Amino acid sequence: xxxxxxxxxxxxxxxxxxxxxxxxxxxxxxxxxxxxxxxxxxxxxxxxxxxxxxxxxxxxxxxxxxxxxxxxxxxxxxxxxxxxxxxxxxxxxxxxxxxxxxxxxxxxxxxxxxxxxxxxxxxxxxxxxxxxxxxxxxxxxxxxxxxxxxxxxxxxxxxxxxxxxxxxxxxxxxxxxxxxxxxxxxxxxxxxxxxxxxxxxxxxxxxxxxxxxxxxxxxxxxxxxxxxxxxxxxxxxxxxxxxxxxxxxxxxxxxxxxxxxxxxxxxxxxxxxxxxxxxxxxxxxxxxxxxxxxxxxxxxxxxxxxxxxxxxxxxxxxxxxxxxxxxxxxxxxxxxxxxxxxxxxxxxxxxxxxxxxxxxxxxxxxxxxxxxxxxxxxxxxxxxxxxxxxxxxxxxxxxxxxxxxxxxxxxxxxxxxxxxxxxxxxxxxxxxxxxxxxxxxxxxxxxxxxxxxxxxxxxxxxxxxxxxxxxxxxxxxxxxxxxxxxxxxxxxxxxxxxxxxxxxxxxxxxxxxxxxxxxxxxxxxxxxxxxxxxxxxxxxxxxxxxxxxxxxxxxxxxxxxxxxxxxxxxxxxxxx
Numbered sequence: 162x163x164x165x166x167x168x169x170x171x172x173x174x175x176x177x178x179x180x181x182x183x184x185x186x187x188x189x190x191x192x193x194x195x196x197x198x199x200x201x202x203x204x205x206x207x208x209x210x211x212x213x214x215x216x217x218x219x220x221x222x223x224x225x226x227x228x229x230x231x232x233x234x235x236x237x238x239x240x241x242x243x244x245x246x247x248x249x250x251x252x253x254x255x256x257x258x259x260x261x262x263x264x265x266x267x268x269x270x271x272x273x274x275x276x277x278x279x280x281x282x283x284x285x286x287x288x289x290x291x292x293x294x295x296x297x298x299x300x301x302x303x304x305x306x307x308x309x310x311x312x313x314x315x316x317x318x319x320x321x322x323x324x325x326x327x328x329x330x331x332x333x334x335x336x337x338x339x340x341x342x343x344x345x346x347x348x349x350x351x352x353x354x355x356x357x358x359x360x361x362x363x364x365x366x367x368x369x370x371x372x373x374x375x376x377x378x379x380x381x382x383x384x385x386x387x388x389x390x391x392x393x394x395x396x397x398x399x400x401x402x403x404x405x406x407x408x409x410x411x412x413x414x415x416x417x418x419x420x421x422x423x424x425x426x427x428x429x430x431x432x433x434x435x436x437x438x439x440x441x442x443x444x445x446x447x448x449x450x451x452x453x454x455x456x457x458x459x460x461x462x463x464x465x466x467x468x469x470x471x472x473x474x475x476x477x478x479x480x481x482x483x484x485x486x487x488x489x490x491x492x493x494x495x496x497x498x499x500x501x502x503x504x505x506x507x508x509x510x511x512x513x514x515x516x517x518x519x520x521x522x523x524x525x526x527x528x529x530x531x532x533x534x535x536x537x538x539x540x541x542x543x544x545x546x547x548x549x550x551x552x553x554x555x556x557x558x559x560x561x562x563x564x565x566x567x568x569x570x571x572x573x574x575x576x577x578x579x580x581x582x583x584x585x586x587x588x589x590x591x592x593x594x595x596x597x598x599x600x601x602x603x604x605x606x607x608x609x610x611x612x613x614x615x616x617x618x619x620x621x622x623x624x625x626x627x628x629x630x631x632x633x634x635x636x637x638x639x640x641x642x643x644x645x646x647x648x649x650x651x652x653x654x655x656x657x658x659x660x661x662x663x664x665x666x667x668x669x670x671x672x673x674x675x676x677x678x679x680x681x682x683x684x685x686x687x688x689x690x691x692x693x694x695x696x697x698x699x700x701x702x703x704x705x706x707x708x709x710x711x712x713x714x715x716x717x718x719x720x721x722x723x724x725x726x727x728x729x730x731x732x733x734x735x736x737x
């Protein structure tokens with residue numbers, strides 16, 4: 162684990178010892194010249210004795226291909242891997258002793274929501290402490306729209322990780338028509354296509370959709386295909402948060418595949434999952450995975466990603482009927498405050514949650530952040546409805562008790578609590594709705610990469626999903642070491658070469674000579690996630706060193722503050 166600095170300005174006796182060691186290993190002309198130096202005279206260009214900026218020694222190398230590990234040294238110079246093999250002692254300006262550790266490619270997280278968080282928090286500490294060296298932003302249809310300006314700011318201010326971005330379908334729609342259900346006019350479609358084209362010319366890697374979110378949820382498949390055709394002209398991928406991840410999941414998969422086929426794009430299906438109630442009714446994730454493999458067998462390139470948890474996270478608005486927000490949030494608030502419309506909303510919520518999904522209450526939904534009601538963070542919807550009811554009872558009767566026991570509430574009262582929170586500005590929620598069986602089955606599939614679906618986390622702020630702190634470490638600790646769901650080599654492949662291939666990141670994702678030196682070094686015996694749903698603000702452990710483009714951003718489990726990351730441009734990028 163030790164990092165050693167090999168100094169060039171050394172006392173004479175130390176220099177002599179270094180020369181002897183180097184010569185004993187076949188040091189060559191530079192070392193020989195140093196040996197001829199007169200006593201007390203510093204050899205010319207003593208630094209030339211160091212062939213590498215960084216040498217990693219004695220580690221178990223897992224190159225990211227899925228092959229078995231092997232012992233070798235890794236030499237880095239000018240940000241790239243230049244040697245994988247035995248390297249003479251003292252040949253690195255900086256050296257890492259990786260005895261007992263795994264040396265792997267840096268992890269690639271293809272589904273994040275870091276976006277403009279990186280301008281405020283360029284160290285991206287929750288990512289790098291989990292071994293991540295490259296991220297893809299702009300997922301679920303939401304992204305920056307000025308891709309060139311975004312990358313320029315990252316280059317100007319610096320960032321700890323490499324960053325690629327998708328262009329978001331919802332962000333484009335809001336720019337051309339607002340947050341409404343209206344179909345695009347011919348003029349709006351032309352403007353939307355031009356925005357996609359410009360984003361691809363500026364370096365986006367593809368287009369993303371978030372088809373449960375407004376306004377994309379109102380888009381017909383044909384509209385999405387037309388826009389994705391533009392991204393496909395420049396080699397762009399289609400990354401989708403599908404239209405349904407529950408009862409209509411097969412239809413949603415078919416739609417995603419159709420977009421890929423008819424636009425000529427490869428497809429990335431985001432955060433692939435299977436809710437427990439749906440698994441019971443349709444046979445589990447083996448059915449949805451089979452649909453993906455049928456497409457593969459027919460010659461279609463499709464990839465998956467997954468966060469390794471039994472809960473999802475999104476806004477509380479997703480619990481409302483989609484028609485409520487057809488004309489934007491302002492109109493939605495009017496609908497929810499109209500008594501006649503409210504009764505229709507409540508009836509539809511009952512139909513969706515109680516009858517179709519057979520949920521007895523809303524305790525599976527937990528508030529993770531809420532500016533209007535910070536006291537609700539960490540509480541589930543049923544508990545919040547109970548708290549609201551007790552407050553009403555106390556307001557009506559000052560003598561009403563305020564004991565520990567909360568009153569019983571109906572499903573209607575829970576739906577009204579959801580509506581109240583939405584009207585006060587909304588909230589983010591964590592939804593506990595999956596089983597370990599389905600998580601593990603999806604993880605075993607060879608097309609499934611590991612992702613976090615997270616933004617940059619501010620330590621101690623809110624009650625976020627723990628996936629933002631430990632997705633990779635959770636796979637390595639829980640699902641590899643403890644449960645044996647997949648092998649360590651396969652887990653590394655899912656975090657490195659596979660996502661690099663899906664997103665066409667050249668010279669990354671593998672430990673290869675000539676590739677960029679994005680490297681994660683971890684202890685396979687101790688690596689683990691520490692973040693929980695109850696206490697999410699805990700960094701992963703066992704990730705010892707993380708190197709981005711040849712520079713350590715984590716050393717001995719401590720953040721260095723270095724910002725060596727760079728933009729990763731899509732193939733359509735045109736310099737101006």
